[in-house]
Amino acid sequence: MSSRREILDLLRENARYTTEDIARQTDFSVEEVAAAIEDFEEAGIVRGYQAVVDWGAVETEDERVRATVELNVALDRETNYGDIADRIAKFPEVTSLRLVSGDYDFDLEVEGDSMREVSHFISDKIAPIPEITQTVTHYIMESYKEQGMEFGDRDDDDRLSVSP
Amino acid sequence: MTFEPADRVDQVPPSGIRRFFELAEEMDDIISLGVGEPDFTAPWAAREAAIASLERGRTSYTANRGKRELRERIARFEADKHELPYDPDEEILVTAGASEGLDLAFRALMNPGDAIAVVQPSYVSYVPDAIFAGAAVVDVPTRSEDEFKLTRDVLESSGAAEADALVYCYPNNPTGATMTGDELAEVAAFCREHDLVVFADEIYADLTYEHEHTSIATLPGMRERTIVFNGFSKAFAMTGFRLGYAMGPPEAIEAMNRIHQYTMLSAPTTAQYAAIEALDSCWEEVQEMTSQYDRRRKYVLSRFEDMGIDCFEAAGAFYAFPKCPWDDADEFAEALLQEEGVAVVPGSAFGEGGSGHLRVSYATGLPDLKEAMSRMESFLE
Known part of the structure; x- marks a missing residue:
């Protein structure tokens, strides 16, 4: 069943x-x-439906720039991770936000029309948040796989058209 | 002196698949539901293990019977998954595909004039292999009304009692039929009563959707009279690696190895490394592929039902075997190919009992499958 x-x-x-x-x-x-x-x-289990777009394949003059940002934060008695996340997630530039284990606390993904725009967003909107102690920004140069889908040349079906 | 095919080669009838393949090859942009292999590529971990073995220079022969590490893993896998405990040293032979194993078994264990009862419709090699081995063939055509299961009735009425051996494939290519343990028990009893050995091609063992696969070798009194054939082609989607294995009593495996060591020497080394990795780490991918096949199976059966095409609920492999809406399935398949660009294989290509049916392979992604079903539907209208 x-x-x-x-x-x-x-x-x-x-x-x-x-x-x-x-x-x-x-x-x-x-x-x-x-x-x-x-x-x-x-129930909020399915939050939406989106296409998986390979921006590299889109012929457009409007550049899409994406970056992942490592964020370190300092907590205090009144502020927990959820509170900080709420403030960050509300920005439309932020496309994903996750709390992660390891050397930094949040893994943030940001999207903008240019590197300048993304940089300004990080320095003007994210870095000044009082609990944030450090940001490290990595611009995405090329995307090879997103959401389980590979962006390379697709494997041709090279099977014989009829076989036993 | 010129080269003429030897008599035993001449005796083999031309392949019904071949003719259809040539027709399909002439056409562009067809959707083929005529393919007898997975559309998935082999799991990446297995492919990478093959590459790594080449990088490390593992390019020599292996032991005739296959690398011991591989045989050990096969033994563990078969014991865990199919309740088939076999000794890796004496009871397992790694072959170039399950097909090589079947050829070896017929040639090593049948004498000229011995008769092999071939359950049909079936994979296309059994009859030619029997002819190459000099054995006589007893056709055992299963019936549409039995959903192409092998029954005692079919065995009795086909004269299989007089044969020395029985060969079958369940889950079946081309019908997708499977056999439950209880149904196999009848076959096992027949084989014991009439002293038949069994060549059980279980290459699709892990592609079942309604019940777990049972091997006839697990039934009482059958292990000693059965050779089980399996391999990596179907469940692990590794057809091009050409790797299979045979399991059976030591004396049978020894005899088969005697031909194997002089003809094949050893199964492809690179493929053996890939297979070791497949058994170590790729089971989850097998399960994912299996659930994909199951969904496509349900999809195809449900479309057939709406089209009014009569098709039993094929529960294994990746084939459905509907009754052809026309009397002549060969004509239908040809017209469907030429008018709609959809290839299916007429059942007659798979031997006795297959005529009037079509083999529809669902080893094709859903978008193509959907399109093919819609074209078939408009063709019927």
């Missing part, structure tokens, strides 16, 4: 699958799939 988890797996594989596509690949009916997706959305 299929579990509802499978519906999530399929949406992760391809968010553009129709409810019918999903129903046919599982033991659920179209109605059950639709209801499950609605439940996922209402």
Whole structure:
């Protein structure tokens, strides 16, 4: 029997699958799939649907610049990680924010139209936050894989067209 | 003196697949559901192990029977996964694909004139292999109404009782049929009663979707009369590595190795390194591929149902074997290819009992599968 988890797996594989596509690949009916997706959305399990874009392949004059930023913070009795994260995450320039183990506390991803814009954002908006003690910015030069998808040349199907 | 094929080669009928392959090759942009191998590439860890072995200069022959580390891992894997405990020193032979193993077994263990009962429809090598070994073939056509399972009734009515050996493949290529332990018990009893040895091609053992695979060699009184064939091609998506193995009683493996050591020497070394890694670290990827196949299987069966195409619930391998909507499946397959650019293989290419059916492989990504099903649907309209 299929579990509802499978519906999530399929949406992760391809968010553009129709409810019918999903129903046919599982033991659920179209109605059950639709209801499950609605439940996922209402419960905040599925937060949205986005395309995985290889910006390097987009021919545009509008440069997209992305950087990952390592953030170190100092906590006190009144301020925990969640409080700091709330302040940072609200900026639209911030595309992802994670608390990580190791040499620094937060791993931040920032997107902007130019290096200048991203730099200013870090120095004007992020660095001045009182709890932040250090920022290290790494500009992303090339992306090879995002969200499980490789950006290289796709493997051609070189199998014989008909084989035993 | 000119070169003429030897009689035993001449006796082998031309491959039904070959003709269809040539038709498909002439066309551009077809979607092929006629492929008998995974669409996935081999797990990266296995590929990397192969590369690393080359970098370290591991380019010599291995022991005839295969690298001991590999045989040990095969023994552990088979004992854990399929309840098949075999001794890595005496009871396992690593071969260039399961296909080599079957050829070795027929030639090493059958005498000219011995009869091999070949369960059909089946993978295309068994009958030619039997002919090359000088053995006679008893056709054992399974039936659509039994969902292409092997039954005692089929064995009895085909005259298999007179044969010396039985060869089959379950989960089956081309039908996708599987056998449960209980169903195999009937076959096992028949083989014991009539003193048949069994060549069990279990290359699709890990691609089952409704019940766990059972090997006939696990049933009472069967281990000593069974050779089990498996390999890395299907579950691990490593067809091009050409690596399989045979497991059986020491005397049988010894006899097979006697041919293997003079013909193949040893299975490809690079592939053996890849296989060691596959067994060590790639099981999760096998499971991921299996769940993908299962989803596609459900997808295809559900589309067939809506199209009114009669298809039993194939529970293994990566094939569905629907009844052809036309009387002549060869004609249908050809027309579908030419008009819609979708390749499926007529069941008659797989021997007795396959005619009137189509082998539809779902070893193809869902977008193509969806498109192919839609084209088939419009073709039928």
